[in-house]
Amino acid sequence: MLEALVPAILEQRVITRTAHDAWAWLLARHGEPAPGPAPAGMRVPPSAAGWADVPVWDFHRAGVDPARARAVVAAARLAHRLEEAASHGAAETTRRLLLVPGVGPWTAAETTQRALGDADAVSVGDFHLAGQVGWALTGERVDDPGMLRLLEPYRPHRYRVVRHLLLSGAARVPRRGPRLAVEDHRRR
Known part of the structure; x- marks a missing residue:
């Protein structure tokens, strides 16, 4: 559960690239080497205790604002309860996720989609x-x-x-902006 929740928290209120960069930075510094034969540099996410021990300045260096950093640490401290909720289904998991400080409906939906394969979770609150x-x-x-x-x-x-x-591609909203008349400036 935590492996789906932390990236969702990092994706709150920022563009995808910023969240992915923060994830990569935190994983490089606090993740563990991947077990078995794996490509050089491959890391796995920290344990719940590892996330709870990430210093605030490392979140800052990764580009994670204090609110999201606090949410990651709070989730890490409640990880065992969230894992337990996952065995009770998506509704109970969502209910418990919403009790974590810094986790709202968007983050809960993103987490249950990823961790539980919740086919009905809608990411309400998404900008686009x-x-x-x-x-x-x-x-x-x-x-x-x-x-x-x-x-x-x-x-x-x-x-x-x-x-x-x-x-x-059906959800691609056409871009609209002011259109200027085409002028031939060579004849001036």
């Missing part, structure tokens, strides 16, 4: 997702409640539908 889903299904951008209304007929496979829309 509602607009993309709305565009794919209606041709118009919508907000989170609108996205949930559009996805309701697909329950219990809402995450699968969202994933399909994103991977198929």
